[in-house]
Amino acid sequence: MEFSSSQKLCLHLISSAYQRCRLSEQICRLSVILTRSSSSSPSLRISISDTGIGSSLEEFQNLRVSFTNAADNWDGMLSIKTTSINDSEIHNYQINLKESGSSRITSLTSDSKNGAKFSGSEVCLSSFVNSDLLLAEIHSLLEKVLILNIPNVAIQLVSEDFDVPESRYEKVFLANTCKQLPISASSLELLKFGLGDYVLKHGNNLSIKCNSCFTSWEDLKVGVACCTENRLHTELVMEAVIVISNMSIQNTTCFREYGDKTEVLYFKDFSPCAMSQSSMKALKSIDWKRYGLHLGGIVELDGTALLEWENLPTDTHIDIVLHSYLKQYPMVIPTPRKMSQLERSIVKRAVKLSLDDLKANHSGDFLSSRALQIRNYAPDLAQSIAGLILSSSDLDFQRECFSLLGLQSQDVGTEIMENSIKEKIVSVIETNDKDPDKSKEIAPFLFEEDDHIHEPDVEFQESDFTYLDPDLDMF
Amino acid sequence: MEFSSSQKLCLHLISSAYQRCRLSEQICRLSVILTRSSSSSPSLRISISDTGIGSSLEEFQNLRVSFTNAADNWDGMLSIKTTSINDSEIHNYQINLKESGSSRITSLTSDSKNGAKFSGSEVCLSSFVNSDLLLAEIHSLLEKVLILNIPNVAIQLVSEDFDVPESRYEKVFLANTCKQLPISASSLELLKFGLGDYVLKHGNNLSIKCNSCFTSWEDLKVGVACCTENRLHTELVMEAVIVISNMSIQNTTCFREYGDKTEVLYFKDFSPCAMSQSSMKALKSIDWKRYGLHLGGIVELDGTALLEWENLPTDTHIDIVLHSYLKQYPMVIPTPRKMSQLERSIVKRAVKLSLDDLKANHSGDFLSSRALQIRNYAPDLAQSIAGLILSSSDLDFQRECFSLLGLQSQDVGTEIMENSIKEKIVSVIETNDKDPDKSKEIAPFLFEEDDHIHEPDVEFQESDFTYLDPDLDMF
Amino acid sequence: MEDLRNSSLKFFTDQELCYADIVPPSQVRARIEVSVLSFLKILNASNPAISDLPLIQRKSSNSRVNHGLLTELSYVFLSNSVSTRSLMRPNAAKAFVRVWKVMEMCYQILLQEKRVTQRELFYKLLCHSQHLFPSQKDVNRTIQDLVALLRCSRYSLGIMASSRGIIAGRLILQEPGKEAVDCSVCGSSGHAISGDLNLLDKLILNADARYIIIVEKHAIFQRLAEDRFFNQIPSILITAKGYPDIATRFLLHRISRAFPDLPILALVDWNPAGLAILCTFKFGSVGMGLESYRYACNVKWLGLRGHDLPMLPDQSFVPLKTKDLQIAQSLMSSRILPENYKEEVTLMVESGRRAEIEALYFHGYDYLGKYIAKKIVQSDYI
């Protein structure tokens, strides 16, 4: 892995620390401390410490730096302390990332743990980077990480300037606490609630919940799906969560960073990550119309995929998170070409399944435009049939109809009857839409006469009426 | 009068002599004698002698010469002998046309007439001109003059070369002798027969009658007219004769000089003359179509106007002669501008009248294209009228009609009746066509109220009512 | 004869012959009620669904030809191939709902024991469901659909029919309980054929004619009626002023059934449309849908035919138009057209000309009658 700036390196180191915490089965703490002092040089000291499973030297073996920014004249030195639960001492290393070969790692004298059972690591570096910018980026990263909603990691972010009294900034990032999730909750479950929380915080620009826009979690429409793919001795998992929220636009003071576009949050192996082209293509190829959605296009902005919608009601917002990871850790990464094919199919499957889930959970919503079109006819049809029943002078006929409709008294008004029929029709239309394959089956005929030769799909071509074609409307 | 060559002067002198003969009431002789001799110089002696009324010196007073041809170095001397019937002697003069003023005329000693009663003149000059060419021109002039058909003048043309034995050429031009015209015949009458003869001789290139092409005078269709105009104390006369001849083209060996074009023969005061521009315009402005003729255009060739016809049958030829003269002699010539206006109108009138005459004499011919078109309806109209009569169940009515038609028996068939009616219709159409002004008089729209319907053909233009068409009943 | 026809009819019932009945209002209402119940039942089933409407296809591909085996009668009919109106296909959903809308309207009209014109129906529907019936055409087509669904005639649905047909000649029509109408004293305007099929069905027919003559054109009819042609040749004259409507065909059919020995002769223009009119009388037309075949009559072609042409003046011929050629094309491709008819069509197309009956007037007005008489006497019809 090669990094083009010390910031990016920092973010990677934080992700690695987070991974080590996640893999630990204990409650862990991850601290990121930025200390600024004009008396020392370089001026910013960055310390990333965690109580996770302890790191191995391999993690750092592949790190490379190729800084292009002249101002970023970091010396390339990382100092690392680490210990595993079974280690008796704390290992100290010094790594010069600007060097290569055997000379880059220097083992320093270890510290004894004095028999204490604990694990953890601390990675330190000193840099000239702007601490405010770095802080913001770390902040954003941690907020996104929070969406994964891993419960056993508490993250502490501290920033301090020794030269400025009382300049200490501290924030703790804790996984969603308002929900009482069972300990056994799956990562998909966690992700679902993570995204829900993110949405309630308006996701992309507020770190606190805004109670004025959303009253409760229950107002969100959520669809989730998890796909797995067994390939090359490892299992690729793709989790997808879609949240549809309604936020009355009139009285809100909250604005989304990307307006009514959808930022697709993408995680790879528990780290926020830019979307790959193949995933983007997968999103594009989804038949959104089947769910009543009209994708206008996909824009890529700084590695973030933004979906643009057409005909989306102004107060509706769609949030999507995708998380792909390999079950085994550390991972055996398939070849990029294979991976891209794999990703494309698995992203598509996961998103579609989550949309199906969404539709199934919210009957009547997310109907295909076809079904919507058809559903528009339901009132007319119901009106006609109700009209036929109610205008009849045949009481037996009426009674039979009432009983078929499950209506008790004959005194029910036109409206009730119409609604009853309409609901039934709508329900058939919606059911049909959920299972698109079903609608392809031949519907039963109004009159079953088995000597008919069915010729489907020929209607509306009554052009070749006849050999004579007189003016037919003689009446 | 100014002459550009001695030839032209000669022709003028011959014309003048002819005039003097014409004005005499006696039978006169005009002799033109060309004598050539290499021994003398100039080599050609021209003598023009006549037995006419005798000339006055004024005739010669205005003659001018301005020769441009260097070879034509005539000395300008005319010697003149002349005597009137009442003169007792013959006057002799010598005139030098190259001089001006009082010195130009020299009176020589007169000869006595010894009491004899006669009149006449002789004009002589000697010139270097080519005698053959001059002879041809004089020949052509005299032939044309013959068209005027003045009965009391006999013209003798003699040409002789003293150096060549038996070279004498002599021709006598006599006015039309085959016709026994009364002495009192008008000049128009004379002109008519003159042109007729000219046509029978194929006019413009043969001096003898060709009996193979025309059998008789009666085959010619002739129209004549004479217009007079009293202006400026004199009376201008315009005579026009048109002859239409048919000459079967197949078996003829005779060819006309101008092919199927018409040479308009123009005379002014009894001399052949080039047509003026105004006369030409007059010819152009005539509505020839009214007579079934289609004038293609007028070409001017060496002072000769040639009319080109369209749609003229190949074996048909049209000959036109125009003769304008002033009643008084010698003439008082109006100003050229006045004259041109006068000429234009009088030429037009004369030609139209002669065409009318032609049409009147040859009923059914020379119909306007309009009348021809109308005449096509005659059989249909006749059939309908005959139908009305014959299908009538009223016998009295039928009888009356028969008698009106001058048909004797009621047993005449449909065809006879139809023909009889058709002939009458045709005749009415033709009569109508002869007098086109008459038909205009009776066919105005007789609006009884001067209501605002001035659109002429409203009856067929009820365009804004077509969609209305309440009387749609087609059946 | 009657029996034979019936037996052949039965024979063809096995061949999936579909038709629309003239049924009393109560039965139409019952059919509609059955439709509603059936719809509700399927909607309410354990596996609920919206039932498709099976409509008999009104296309020539679904037309069959019956060449009479025992009689000379041939006719076109619709087989029972159906096209479906399904709510579940967006492009058919509208047509599906329209059928129910019109069914509702007709049901109510039948309840009121009224009849409506198609225009009135259009306005009612326009007013109640403008989005479904933007034009008269949609109404007309839906009515056809409903006929195809309920298998009853348009007239039975309570839709008013007018007839353009008129009749004259040696025929006496009597409505039960009313004064008889003698069609021989109706003058040249003839007797108008009512559009009320029930009434026509009830008429008592009396005739001493020997022939039935179908005339394409009103004017020709008028000429023959004024000349009392039917007294020269005892006959019944009938015209529909062009393509026949159901009522005219119905009455003609009734007359031909009542007097089966009368030859039916047609006098039409010598052009494809003229023949098409004749064929509509003779075989019915697919365009008339399920109401078509029942009134097929054994019509013979009297004139004008190819061999009459020499006596027509040259100027009465007009070049064929594109429309003529189209009709000729479909006539030629029709399975039902007899060979000798096809030959005539071929002659028309090859000559590229057409002529109208009136061209006979070239020989005088009275020639028309002589012409027909001569043809009849010489049995010159095909």
Add this chain to the structure above:
Amino acid sequence: MKLKLEEEDSGKMEGKRKKLESKKSENGILLLDKIKVFTRSLLVNLTNRKSPIILIDRFKNHCTLSDSNCFCGSDLPVGKEVLTLCKETHVRRLDVMLRVLVIVQKLLQENKHSSKRDIYYMHPSVFLDQSVVDHAINDICVLMQCSRHNLNVVSAGNGLVMGWIRFVEGKKIFDCISSPDTAHPIPVYVEEIKDIVSAARYILVVEKESVFQRLANDQFCKSNHCIVISGRGYPDIPTRRFLRLLVENLHIPAYCLVDCDPYGFDILTTYRFGSMQMAYDTKHLRVPEIHWLGAFPSDSERYFVPKQCLLPLTAEDKRKIEAMLLRCYLQREVPQWRLELKMMLQKGVKFEIEALSVHTLSFLTESYIPSKIHGKVQI
């Protein structure tokens, strides 16, 4: 020449019939005489080598003058056309006229009738177009100062009648009263109509057949004691003559119900003022007594016509209305019609009669027409 028929008791009927028949043949003889006079004068002119001069009056039934000083109401010719043998168009017209006249003479002598179309087919190559024949027939009528039916040239009747009336045409009895809601074709030979018996209170003229059928279906005549007539669009001559005959003989009011669109209005004016083409015979064809019953542009509000049944006027509609507004007779004789027409233009919408009855099928028969007639809401 005008037939005047009155109800008379049966005693006089026979005599009346004879009189009628003789009148009819009288008329034929008169016309034949006129034709003979015409033919004779042609011959006399021809034998005198003179071009015959045929004067044909020209008629207009209206003009478009803004000042009301026109004479369109006077039935007088507005001018003459002079046909001579000097102009080809004249000769062509004369040719057609004479050909038609030969046919007409035959028709009259044999007492046969013919349609304009039949006449056209006698010489299709000469006439070239039906309109030429129509024009010639008009010329002959003007020349002979008669109506078209006098020439025995008839059109196929397109009109319908039903209601409280009974009459005889030739030998045919039109017994409408026995089933007043059954349509009968209007007879073509209106001059042969006799023995009119009617107890109707008024005559209702409807523009179109579908409305006629509605009235029939609602048994309107039975309950309203009236006569209903429809010309099925622009009325043909027999329909107009028949209507006029009824109005003249029965002395009952006539009302006209047309679509509220330019064509409906034009049809209305055709009934009342006649058509421009038949202007020469307008005095025999128009029915000045007719009242406009509806549908008025103002009816759309009064009777709550739903919006979707109001169609916007097309550009052509507007042009037609603007042209009609200029017709002199509107201002002179029926200014109120003109106001309504103007309102149609202002509102910019039109509607058909059917649009009135979208709420109730029998609205026309139960409310609209009775209220209009009894409430004197006609103009």
